Amino acid sequence: MNFYYKKIADGSIAVDDTVLVKGVPAAAGSHILEGFTPLFSAEAVTRLENKGYVISGKTNVGEFGLDLAGEFSYYAPAESEIKGAAAEAVKSGEVNAALAVDVNGAARRAAALSDVCFLKPTYGTVSRYGIISTAASGEQLGVYASCPEGISEIMSVISGHDEKDGTSLKNESYDYGCDKELSGKRICIVKELYQKADASVKAEIDAFAASAKKKGVSVSEISTDIFETANVAYQILMCAESCNNLSRYDGVKFGYRAESYKNIDELYVNSRTEGFNFLTKAVILYGSDVLSKNRYKDCYDKSLRVRRVVMNEMKKLFESFDAVIAPVCSLSAYGAYDIKDAFKKVFDESEFTALANLIGLPALACGKVQIIGDHFSESTLLSLAKEDK
Amino acid sequence: MNYELVIGLETHVELSTDSKIFCSCGGHGKGSEPNDCVCPACSGMPGMLPVMNKRVVELAVTAGLMLNCEINRYTTFDKKNYYYPDLPCAYQITQLNHPICVNGLVSVKTADGVRDIRIKQIHMEEDAGKLVHGGNSSFVDFNRTSVPLIEIVTQPDFRSPEEVVSYLNKLKSSFIAGGISECEEGAMRCDVNISVRPAGEEKFGVRTEIKNMNSFDAIDKAIRYEAQRHIDALEYGTEELVQETRRFDDVSGKTFAMRNKETEADYRYFPDPNLMPIVIDDEWLEEIKAAKPVAVDERTEEYRAAGIKEDDIEIIIANVKIARLIDDVVSMGCNLKDTAIWVVTDCAGILKKAGKALSELDIAPEKLAAVIKMVANGDINRNAGKKVLIAVIENGVDPVSYCKENGLDKKFDASAVEEVIDRAIAANPQAVIDFKNGKQKAAQALFGACMKELRGAGDPAVIKELLEKKLSM
Numbered sequence: 001m002n003f004y005y006k007k008i009a010d011g012s013i014a015v016d017d018t019v020l021v022k023g024v025p026a027a028a029g030s031h032i033l034e035g036f037t038p039l040f041s042a043e044a045v046t047r048l049e050n051k052g053y054v055i056s057g058k059t060n061v062g063e064f065g066l067d068l069a070g071e072f073s074y075y076a077p078a079e080s081e082i083k084g085a086a087a088e089a090v091k092s093g094e095v096n097a098a099l100a101v102d103v104n105g106a107a108r109r110a111a112a113l114s115d116v117c118f119l120k121p122t123y124g125t126v127s128r129y130g131i132i133s134t135a136a137s138g139e140q141l142g143v144y145a146s147c148p149e150g151i152s153e154i155m156s157v158i159s160g161h162d163e164k165d166g167t168s169l170k171n172e173s174y175d176y177g178c179d180k181e182l183s184g185k186r187i188c189i190v191k192e193l194y195q196k197a198d199a200s201v202k203a204e205i206d207a208f209a210a211s212a213k214k215k216g217v218s219v220s221e222i223s224t225d226i227f228e229t230a231n232v233a234y235q236i237l238m239c240a241e242s243c244n245n246l247s248r249y250d251g252v253k254f255g256y257r258a259e260s261y262k263n264i265d266e267l268y269v270n271s272r273t274e275g276f277n278f279l280t281k282a283v284i285l286y287g288s289d290v291l292s293k294n295r296y297k298d299c300y301d302k303s304l305r306v307r308r309v310v311m312n313e314m315k316k317l318f319e320s321f322d323a324v325i326a327p328v329c330s331l332s333a334y335g336a337y338d339i340k341d342a343f344k345k346v347f348d349e350s351e352f353t354a355l356a357n358l359i360g361l362p363a364l365a366c367g368k369v370q371i372i373g374d375h376f377s378e379s380t381l382l383s384l385a386k387e388d389k
Numbered sequence: 390m391n392y393e394l395v396i397g398l399e400t401h402v403e404l405s406t407d408s409k410i411f412c413s414c415g416g417h418g419k420g421s422e423p424n425d426c427v428c429p430a431c432s433g434m435p436g437m438l439p440v441m442n443k444r445v446v447e448l449a450v451t452a453g454l455m456l457n458c459e460i461n462r463y464t465t466f467d468k469k470n471y472y473y474p475d476l477p478c479a480y481q482i483t484q485l486n487h488p489i490c491v492n493g494l495v496s497v498k499t500a501d502g503v504r505d506i507r508i509k510q511i512h513m514e515e516d517a518g519k520l521v522h523g524g525n526s527s528f529v530d531f532n533r534t535s536v537p538l539i540e541i542v543t544q545p546d547f548r549s550p551e552e553v554v555s556y557l558n559k560l561k562s563s564f565i566a567g568g569i570s571e572c573e574e575g576a577m578r579c580d581v582n583i584s585v586r587p588a589g590e591e592k593f594g595v596r597t598e599i600k601n602m603n604s605f606d607a608i609d610k611a612i613r614y615e616a617q618r619h620i621d622a623l624e625y626g627t628e629e630l631v632q633e634t635r636r637f638d639d640v641s642g643k644t645f646a647m648r649n650k651e652t653e654a655d656y657r658y659f660p661d662p663n664l665m666p667i668v669i670d671d672e673w674l675e676e677i678k679a680a681k682p683v684a685v686d687e688r689t690e691e692y693r694a695a696g697i698k699e700d701d702i703e704i705i706i707a708n709v710k711i712a713r714l715i716d717d718v719v720s721m722g723c724n725l726k727d728t729a730i731w732v733v734t735d736c737a738g739i740l741k742k743a744g745k746a747l748s749e750l751d752i753a754p755e756k757l758a759a760v761i762k763m764v765a766n767g768d769i770n771r772n773a774g775k776k777v778l779i780a781v782i783e784n785g786v787d788p789v790s791y792c793k794e795n796g797l798d799k800k801f802d803a804s805a806v807e808e809v810i811d812r813a814i815a816a817n818p819q820a821v822i823d824f825k826n827g828k829q830k831a832a833q834a835l836f837g838a839c840m841k842e843l844r845g846a847g848d849p850a851v852i853k854e855l856l857e858k859k860l861s862m
C-alpha cells in the first residue's frame with residue numbers, strides 16, 4: 001500500500017493529509033486543493049518537531065475525512081479492501097505513530113480495520129490550528145499508535161493550550177498515564193450497538209470484557225437510544241459546518257480551478273463541481289439545506305438543543321460508570337463500494353462514533369473495541385486498553 | 390396631502406484598532422500595495438482559526454455606552470454565508486442572535502427641536518475585501534478583509550433628512566472623541582431604509598433601502614430624492630412602489646433599483662463554532678466604563694460652564710487630540726478656560742503662521758502647562774509666555790530654562806530688575822529732574838528704557854511701581 005500523498009523524510013511520525021506541514025503540499029485527499037502549499041505547520045506538528053520528532057510525510061486520506069476510513073481519496077482511492085493509510089503505516093511499522101483528524105469517525109474506523117489504536121481526545125485539549133477544518137465543533141486531532149503507551153507519549157507532547165485556537169482549553173497539560181489502578185472501576189457495554197456488530201467484532205468486545213473483569217473491573221450492560229439520537233444530531237451539525245468550511249474552496253484563490261468558465265458564477269460552479277467528490281457534494285448539499293431559512297429551526301437549531309440533552313444524559317451516565325464500551329464499527333472488514341452509497345453507509349456506521357464527536361468526549365479505538373469516557377478521562381481509557389492490545 | 394417621512398439607518402463604522410478583528414494583521418488594511426496587509430487567516434487559507442481581538446469588544450462596548458445602550462453580557466458570533474470573490478472564506482463573521490449592545494437612545498437636534506432616536510442594536514463584524522477591475526480581468530485585494538466594524542442599527546425614528554445628518558454628525562464626534570473610530574473618509578457607511586405615509590397614518594408605507602453611501606451630503610440628497618419619488622407615487626401615481634434595494638448615483642442625484650441576487654439570498658446564518666461566546670463580567674465592564682471618555686453632550690456642558698466660547702467648544706469637541714491635550718494640561722493644575730484659550734487661540738495662531746492646522750499640534754502637555762503656569766503666577770507676562778510657546782512649538786525647548794537663558798525671567802530676580810531701573814535712572818538724570826518737576830511723561834520714557842532692557846520680561850505693573858518708588862526717593 002502507498003501510504004503517502006507526500007513523503008518528506010525518514011521519520012517516526014506520519015501525519016494525515018488534513019494536517020498541515022509548512023511548505024509541503026496539502027490536499028486533504030481532495031482534487032479541489034490540488035497544488036495548495038501551506039505557509040505554516042499545524043501546532044501539533046510544531047510541538048513534535050520542537051521535541052526532536054521527525055515527520056515522515058503526509059499520508060493519504062479520504063476527501064476531507066468524510067468517508068468510512070479513507071476509501072475516497074482523490075489521489076489513492078481504495079480498490080478492494082478498505083484500509084486507512086495512516087493506520088496501515090503504523091500497523092506496518094513504517095512509523096511509530098501518526099496524527100489524524102477525526103471528523104466523523106473515519107480515523108477510529110481505520111484504526112479498527114488495521115487493528116491499531118486511535119485516540120480522539122477531549123475537544124479543546126489539542127490545538128486545531130493548522131488542520132484543514134471540516135466540522136469545527138466536532139472534529140478533533142488525535143493520535144494513532146500500535147499501543148496505548150505510544151498514544152500516551154505523543155499526546156503528552158501535542159496537547160495543552162494554544163492561543164492560536166479560540167476553542168483551545170486553558171490547561172497547559174493533561175494526564176495520559178496508562179497505569180491507573182483498574183480494580184473497582186465500572187464499565188458498561190451498550191447493548192444496542194453491540195447487537196449491530198458482526199460476530200468477529202462481538203468476539204473482540206467479549207474478550208475485552210473478560211480481560212477487564214480479571215483486572216477487577218465490574219462490567220455491565222446498558223440499553224439506550226442516545227447513540228442513535230446523537231448520530232442524527234451530529235450528522236446535521238457536521239454537514240452544516242462542512243458546507244460552510246468547504247465554501248472557501250471556490251477556485252478563486254488557491255487549489256483547483258476549472259479550465260473552462262465564462263464568468264465568476266461558472267468559475268465557482270465548475271471548479272467545485274469538478275473539484276469535490278460525490279460524497280463531499282452530498283454533505284455540502286445536505287448541510288446547505290439544514291441551514292436554510294425554513295429548515296434551520298427544525299434541523300440545525302434543534303440539533304444544538306439535542307447536543308445539550310445528550311451531554312446531560314452522558315454526564316449522568318458517567319456518575320455510574322467510568323467508561324462506556326461499544327464497537328467502533330459494525331463489520332470487521334469493508335470492501336470497496338460505489339461512492340453513491342457513501343452518504344448512507346457513513347451515516348449508518350457513524351452511529352457508533354458520532355456521540356463522542358457531538359459532545360467532545362474522548363474516545364479510544366483499540367482494534368474494534370471503542371472505549372468512551374467523560375471529558376479528560378483519557379488516562380482511564382488508555383489504562384483500560386493497556387495489555388489488551 | 391401632507392406626508393410623513395419614516396427613516397431608519399444602518400451605519401457601519403470602522404474601528405480604530407491596531408490589528409484586524411480575528412488576526413494580527415496591522416491596522417486598517419491601509420497597506421500601500423494591494424494584498425500587503427494579509428495573512429493566511431484573513432485570506433481564507435485552511436488551517437487558520439479566528440482569534441478574537443479583545444480591543445474590538447472594548448470599543449464596541451464604549452460605543453454602546455456613548456449611545457446609552459444596554460450591554461449584553463453574553464455575546465456571540467454568527468457566520469453569514471454568501472459567495473463573492475472579495476469574501477475569501479465565502480462567509481462573513483457577524484452577530485445575529487446576541488449582538489453586543491441593544492436598546493440605546495440618541496437625542497438629535499435640528500431647527501425643529503430635539504428628538505430621541507432609538508438604537509435597536511450595535512453589533513461587531515468583519516469587513517470584506519475589494520475587487521479591482523482592469524482590462525479583461527478582475528483582481529481581489531484582501532487588505533480590508535477582517536477589518537473590524539460595528540454596525541449601528543436604529544429604529545425607524547427619523548422624520549427628516551436634517552435629523553439623519555444631525556445624528557450622523559453626533560455619531561462622528563462621539564466616536565472620534567471616544568477613540569472608537571477616526572471616522573475618516575469612507576470609514577462610515579450607511580444603508581438608509583425609507584418609507585412615506587400620509588401624516589397621521591399609523592401604518593408604514595412601502596419601504597425601500599438605499600445601500601452603501603459614505604458621505605453625509607450624498608445621504609441627505611438621496612433621502613430627499615427618494616422621499617419625493619415615494620410622494621409622487623402616492624400622490625400622482627407616477628409608479629408603483631415596491632420593496633427593494635436601491636443605490637444612489639452621485640452624479641445624477643437619483644436612486645436606481647439594484648438587480649441583485651444578494652437581496653433575495655438566504656444567508657444561512659449559524660453560530661460560529663470557532664469563536665466561544667464572549668462573557669463581559671462586571672470587572673471588565675467597569676474597566677471599559679472607567680476608560681470611556683465623557684459623552685459629547687456632557688463635555689459641551691462642562692466647557693460651557695467653564696466659560697469657553699461656543700466656537701472654541703466646537704473646535705475642541707471635533708478634535709479628540711486637542712481635547713485630550715487640554716485634559717492633560719488641566720490635570721496638571723491649569724485653569725480649563727485659560728488652557729482652552731492658549732490652545733485654540735495661541736497655539737492655533739502659531740501653527741497657522743507655519744501653514745499648519747491645529748490638529749497637527751505636537752506639544753508635550755507638561756511643557757504647555759509650564760508656560761501657562763508661569764504666566765498665571767505672574768512669573769512672566771503674557772507676551773513673554775507667547776514667545777516661550779513659539780519656541781516650545783517650533784523647537785521643543787524646555788520652557789523654564791528657555792526663560793532663564795533668554796532673560797525672559799528677569800522678574801524672578803528682583804535685584805536684577807532693580808539694577809536695570811537703577812541703570813536707567815543713572816543714564817537719564819534729566820528725566821529724573823523732569824519727573825520731580827511734575828512731568829509724568831518723563832517716567833514713561835524711563836519705563837520704556839527698562840522694558841527694552843528686560844526684553845519684555847517681568848510684570849509691567851511691578852516695574853512701574855518700583856520705578857515710581859525709586860524716582861520719588
Ligand SMILES: [Zn+2]
Nearest residue numbers: 412414428431
Ligand atoms: Zn490577517
